[in-house]
Amino acid sequence: MHYVPSELTLGGVYFSPLLIAGIFGILSASVTATLLNRYRLSRFLYYPPIVFLALAVIYTGLIGTFLIPV
Amino acid sequence: MLSPRTKLAIKACIAVVIAYAIALHMDWEKPYWAAWTAFSIGLASRGEGIQKGLMRLAGGLAGAVGGFVLLAFFIQDRWLFITFLSLYGAIFTYLALGSKSYNYFWQQAGFFATVIAFSSAFDPTNAFEVGIERAQETGAGLVTYIVVALSLWPENSRRDLEQTGSNLMANVRQLWGECTVLMGGGESARRTHDLRDQIHLLQAQFGRLLGAAEKDSWEVAEVRSAWHSFQAQIAELNETLVRWRTGFDELHVRNFERLVPGLPSYLDEIDRRLNEIGEIITGKTPTRLPGPMTLELDDRLLASLSHFDRAALTVQGDHLQHVETVTRALYASACEIRGFECGADQPRETRVNSPFRLPGGRFSLDRDNLDEALRVAVSIWLMFLAIVYIPGVPAGLGALGIATRFAFADSAMPSFSLSNLFVPAMAAMTGGFPFYVLLMPQLSSFPELAVAVSFVIFAIVFIFHEPRQALLRTLFAYLFFSLVSVTNEQTYSFMHYATTVTMWLVVLTVLSIAEYFPVSHQPDHVFMRLLNRFFRSCEFLLQLGRTPKHEYSPMQRLRVRFHTYEVVTLPAKLAQWGRSLPQGALGKTTPGQVQTFVNRLSGLSYRMQALLEARAADQPAALVRELRPDIRAWRTGVENILQSLAVEPESAAHEDLKSRLLSTLTRLEARIEEALDKTDAKNLTAEESENMYRLLSAHRGVSESLLQLTKQAAAVDWGRLREARF
Numbered sequence A: 001m002h003y004v005p006s007e008l009t010l011g012g013v014y015f016s017p018l019l020i021a022g023i024f025g026i027l028s029a030s031v032t033a034t035l036l037n038r039y040r041l042s043r044f045l046y047y048p049p050i051v052f053l054a055l056a057v058i059y060t061g062l063i064g065t066f067l068i069p070v
Numbered sequence B: 001m002l003s004p005r006t007k008l009a010i011k012a013c014i015a016v017v018i019a020y021a022i023a024l025h026m027d028w029e030k031p032y033w034a035a036w037t038a039f040s041i042g043l044a045s046r047g048e049g050i051q052k053g054l055m056r057l058a059g060g061l062a063g064a065v066g067g068f069v070l071l072a073f074f075i076q077d078r079w080l081f082i083t084f085l086s087l088y089g090a091i092f093t094y095l096a097l098g099s100k101s102y103n104y105f106w107q108q109a110g111f112f113a114t115v116i117a118f119s120s121a122f123d124p125t126n127a128f129e130v131g132i133e134r135a136q137e138t139g140a141g142l143v144t145y146i147v148v149a150l151s152l153w154p155e156n157s158r159r160d161l162e163q164t165g166s167n168l169m170a171n172v173r174q175l176w177g178e179c180t181v182l183m184g185g186g187e188s189a190r191r192t193h194d195l196r197d198q199i200h201l202l203q204a205q206f207g208r209l210l211g212a213a214e215k216d217s218w219e220v221a222e223v224r225s226a227w228h229s230f231q232a233q234i235a236e237l238n239e240t241l242v243r244w245r246t247g248f249d250e251l252h253v254r255n256f257e258r259l260v261p262g263l264p265s266y267l268d269e270i271d272r273r274l275n276e277i278g279e280i281i282t283g284k285t286p287t288r289l290p291g292p293m294t295l296e297l298d299d300r301l302l303a304s305l306s307h308f309d310r311a312a313l314t315v316q317g318d319h320l321q322h323v324e325t326v327t328r329a330l331y332a333s334a335c336e337i338r339g340f341e342c343g344a345d346q347p348r349e350t351r352v353n354s355p356f357r358l359p360g361g362r363f364s365l366d367r368d369n370l371d372e373a374l375r376v377a378v379s380i381w382l383m384f385l386a387i388v389y390i391p392g393v394p395a396g397l398g399a400l401g402i403a404t405r406f407a408f409a410d411s412a413m414p415s416f417s418l419s420n421l422f423v424p425a426m427a428a429m430t431g432g433f434p435f436y437v438l439l440m441p442q443l444s445s446f447p448e449l450a451v452a453v454s455f456v457i458f459a460i461v462f463i464f465h466e467p468r469q470a471l472l473r474t475l476f477a478y479l480f481f482s483l484v485s486v487t488n489e490q491t492y493s494f495m496h497y498a499t500t501v502t503m504w505l506v507v508l509t510v511l512s513i514a515e516y517f518p519v520s521h522q523p524d525h526v527f528m529r530l531l532n533r534f535f536r537s538c539e540f541l542l543q544l545g546r547t548p549k550h551e552y553s554p555m556q557r558l559r560v561r562f563h564t565y566e567v568v569t570l571p572a573k574l575a576q577w578g579r580s581l582p583q584g585a586l587g588k589t590t591p592g593q594v595q596t597f598v599n600r601l602s603g604l605s606y607r608m609q610a611l612l613e614a615r616a617a618d619q620p621a622a623l624v625r626e627l628r629p630d631i632r633a634w635r636t637g638v639e640n641i642l643q644s645l646a647v648e649p650e651s652a653a654h655e656d657l658k659s660r661l662l663s664t665l666t667r668l669e670a671r672i673e674e675a676l677d678k679t680d681a682k683n684l685t686a687e688e689s690e691n692m693y694r695l696l697s698a699h700r701g702v703s704e705s706l707l708q709l710t711k712q713a714a715a716v717d718w719g720r721l722r723e724a725r726f
Helices: A017-038 A048-067 B004-025 B031-041 B046-074 B078-098 B103-119 B124-151 B158-183 B192-216 B218-222 B224-246 B263-281 B299-303 B307-338 B367-389 B397-411 B418-442 B446-463 B467-484 B494-513 B523-543 B554-579 B591-616 B621-647 B654-679 B686-713 B718-722
Strands: A008-010 A013-015
Touching: A013 A017, A013 B494, A017 A048, A017 B494, B004 B031, B004 B124, B004 B446, B031 B046, B031 B124, B031 B467, B046 B078, B046 B103, B046 B124, B046 B192, B078 B103, B078 B367, B078 B397, B103 B124, B103 B397, B158 B192, B158 B218, B158 B224, B158 B263, B192 B218, B192 B224, B192 B591, B218 B224, B224 B307, B224 B591, B263 B307, B307 B654, B307 B686, B367 B397, B367 B494, B397 B494, B418 B446, B418 B467, B418 B494, B446 B467, B467 B494, B523 B554, B523 B591, B523 B621, B523 B718, B554 B591, B591 B686, B621 B654, B621 B686, B654 B686
Parallel strands: none
Antiparallel strands: A008 A013
């Protein structure tokens, strides 16, 4: 598959797609963490902060692959 | 008539505008340094502002020297440079956290080295100019603020200081009243820990105001040593009362009034003194001179008491006698402060005859401060690695400077998570957008800019005027100053705005990561970690037995110092972290139950301190020899309990412990009787006898406080607290 990086432009300023994907990745990981905390599912994890980091990376990768090509 | 918050906001506006005018007129490179200094120090009283401004100036100069040294040695190798810079940051964080009076100086000294280092990393020839400019601009901001504070609604801190001193005395008097009620076997009317929290708050406020009043009131500066004595004595009185209050469970002696015939008049006199001290501080003339008093015991009735009751009586007597000495000294200090001749011959140094000393010492290693220092170093490294390995990190080394500044500031509030700042930071940025992009380009002269800036500053100070909103006020103002970046050659670009916004996102993300790695700052993790350390330290100190201090190896001496410091300081830290526990970690436990548990820990801490003090005193050798096996058995039992509490605070069964304690006390009572028969009690001096009873009371105190602790531990949902969560 051939990706074309899609830079976002706002007021003439180009934003790196990785930055935008990263922001959405962290937001998605935060929502997931809140839900896991809410339903006490995080107790099955060994060290949740590492899981949060991993989730942020995974979400950023997914968003960067399917929504905002980086 | 203008309200205080309006006056404060007007003063802040005028100071900021004048500071900007001076900086722009002098064509300094970063006028916002002067404006920010005028704003940040202008939010306090005049004296506090001057004190803060001077520390900012001195810290900036010291930090500049640090920055020059780092540049001189390591500018050729960026890895060595960042290694030593982070080490420098960590050391200054530790020093800042360890200093009550010069905290802001150390923070500034640590932070400003990074300003010099990053501003000059690619052009070291500028380093000296950056340092000088910073000093100039800070000085301009400070002078501007002083002139504004002197010209507009001038007021000094003396009145506030006196009022706070009087309030403090009123609260201490309440605590005293509560102690006397409990001593007589009555019920406590008020929740003591509320009163203690209130006293701690007032003490902190008093310390702040004293520093300020020394700078802005010659009346206070003239008798500053008396004010400092007053501060130390009131702290000691409070400490004595709190210790006394926490030990009532095992210190309660039935028929105390009958045993001490002059007790009612003694208590009345102390109460009268406490009342009068508060009045003298606010200006009322003293009517009499308090003389020394002693507690006379009825020896006939004393002989009929059990040994444990006599031990409790000895400790009660110590407390009362110490309260008497401290209140007399306080009275003398209050008279000296107001210039009354009533206490020249009174004791000023209350420690001399005091059975207490504050353990810990100035140079004890604080592990939590070390954790914070490590966090600052890790924040610097993470930000640096992000800049080196991620292309196009917004603002580059400028972001590293901001991250370092925030890491320094956050180290003073370890239980506050920086992730809470995401929303306010974005709100401030959103609010700044129309000002920077739409309004500022329309301004064509300094008066127009001054009006616009004044409007924003007024709004920030007026809206966030409460002390608890200080962080938001600082954040909004800092973001505003850095976003508008007023200079003589002003340019406006959306790129600058977008870069600043993204830089803040990156900085806050990096700093949030440093809250989890390498040391987790999640309140539930920290709470459990501190608890474990507390029990381990208690266990270590118990293990030492009565080994004389001179027999300790240097390493053992250091360890004793460290663990004593831990036992003394950890309950206060646990109280702070306990308040930050999220609802998810509490489960069925209420915050009040956690605080009660922490109060029980404080009780154990005080009993451990009493034990260490009693052990250090001379004891009759023959008695010690006789009772050694029993005391050793007791110690081993308590050590085992502490070991299991360190791992599982809920592990000890309260009822079982209670029955074991009761049987131990009965056995010890009989053994003491036997031992005294064998050793001929008449040969014991009064001091040896008192020391023996103090030691006995301390042993019993540790057991009783453990018992109280285990009872309260059952109320906490430990399973929930230990659960892993984000």
